[in-house]
Every structure is written in C-alpha cells, then in structure tokens.
Amino acid sequence: MKLAFEDFQFDIQALTLSKDGRKISLKEKPAQILALLITQPDKIHSKVEILEEVWPGRTVTEQVVFQNIGHLRALFGDEAIKTFSKKGYQWQLPCDPVEAKAQSSSASQDNTPSSRLESDTANEVKQVSVGQSAKLPWMIIVPALLAVGVFGGYLAFA
Numbered sequence: 001m002k003l004a005f006e007d008f009q010f011d012i013q014a015l016t017l018s019k020d021g022r023k024i025s026l027k028e029k030p031a032q033i034l035a036l037l038i039t040q041p042d043k044i045h046s047k048v049e050i051l052e053e054v055w056p057g058r059t060v061t062e063q064v065v066f067q068n069i070g071h072l073r074a075l076f077g078d079e080a081i082k083t084f085s086k087k088g089y090q091w092q093l094p095c096d097p098v099e100a101k102a103q104s105s106s107a108s109q110d111n112t113p114s115s116r117l118e119s120d121t122a123n124e125v126k127q128v129s130v131g132q133s134a135k136l137p138w139m140i141i142v143p144a145l146l147a148v149g150v151f152g153g154y155l156a157f158a
Helices: 028-039 047-054 063-076 100-107 113-133 136-157
Strands: 002-005 008-011 016-019 022-024 081-084 088-091
Touching: 002 028, 008 028, 016 028, 028 047, 028 063, 028 088, 047 063, 047 088, 063 081
Parallel strands: none
Antiparallel strands: 002 008, 008 016, 016 022, 081 088
C-alpha cells in the first residue's frame, strides 16, 4: 500500500520513499518509524513503543529514536511530526492512499525522450528549489547579521 502526503509517496510494504516520482534514499530504521507513524496518524507513539517495534529484542537507547525522528523532520519539515512531552510522537501531515489507477495512468503518459527530458528537467529544478528554500534564509541571514554586527562594532570604536 502506498500513501501520499505533500509531494511524497511512501510504500509501506517496501519501505520506499519517492518525491515527484524520484526515489529518495531512506535508511531502514527511519523508514520503519515512518511506516509506524504514518499508518496510525491519530495515535501518539511512545519512545518505548517505537523501540519495541523498530528494534525488537535489541537494547538501544532512546536517543536513537530522537535521532531518527530528527532525520525524518529534516526530510519532511518540523511540522510533519509533533512531539508530545513525556508521551511520544504523532504524524501530522494529511495522507491519502495512492490508487493503482493513478500509478498506471501516469506510467502510460507520453513517454517520448523529449517529454521525459522536459519532465526530468522540471523535476530537477523543483527538487533543487524545494531543498534549498528551507536552508537559504539562514544561510543568508546569519552571515549578514554577523557582518552587520562586526561592521557596527568597528564603527562604534573607530
């Protein structure tokens, strides 16, 4: 079964993630956590429950859950997974089942080399702009603020 949210599709059985038709690398443990959260979005999942489900019979610290949740938030944004203090984590983004018809009809669309190239180019541009848009403001704002502070300090003492 596949579920769609935002521009993503997640295959729960295969534990594969794609965005705009392109496969996204996702390690096994974060994918298992995603599957747990996304299949029961109304439930708050405790760290202990996640540990038992994803690392059964293994002794690992709760820190590993925190790290993997952080990895998922890096992919989907902070609003995707809500933390409930002392309770656990809950999936927040609306999900829809992906119908088999939609998958087969998109696969049967015009598949000429030129249309694939145009489609691939559009997807690449979109992926770059989506990936950089979340990081760009801080990459510009922080150095700019530092420069203003240094320059202002220089003028104050000059």
